Amino acid sequence: MEIDKYDLHLLDALQRNGHASNAELAEQIHLSPSQVSRRVQRLEQAGYIERYSALLRPAAVGLGVTAFTAVSLERHAEAHTDAFNAAVAAMDEVLECFAITGEADYLLRIVAPDLASLSAFMLHRLMRLTGVRSVKSNIVLAEIKRTTRLPLDHLLARGG
Incomplete structure (x- = not known):
């Protein structure tokens, strides 16, 4: 499956807040909520999105x-x-x-x-x-950085 810049921005937005609604995501990446819904479903089916979870401290x-x-x-x-x-x-x-x-x-x-x-x-x-x-x-004495957010810039650089 080929992904475009909207998909990449959507994946990044979901990594930042997997609880965001389609309307919130649509506003962030400048698509309609129905387009976001279809893209999220396609990304899930293609295996780009493994699962959703709450990150506990x-x-x-x-x-x-x-x-x-x-x-x-x-x-x-x-x-x-x-x-x-x-x-x-x-x-x-x-x-x-x-x-x-x-x-x-x-x-x-x-x-x-x-x-x-x-x-x-x-x-x-x-x-x-x-x-x-x-x-x-x-x-571990002190936590300096902890994230689950994967970098996606390398995909944008390839023309995604």
Whole structure:
């Protein structure tokens, strides 16, 4: 599916406020609400829009500690990585998990109410997963930037 500048502006507007009505979006990108509705539906069906959600502030819901944790596995056979992936996917404390290159195999973003809870999670759940060789964590001291908004300017530069 080809997208044009209106689609890009619509995607950007939705990233800024996924709760905006079609009328609000139409005013921002200079189209009618019915055109916006059709474009949003088309973008959803084409997979540009994955889902809509409310972004909660972790500290406001009692999750005051964030850690970025590098995990290395003992073995890299498919069965071991599949088991690790499934176990981590089921852990609510793990917000994101990426398979990475470099010294570690995975990088996780983990939230917890406090350091004691984070410690208990690490010692009693994460480090006890079969095949985990090492775990190294960095605790976030201050959040400088946090966004879910993807940059789209590179698409505009290509003539979108």
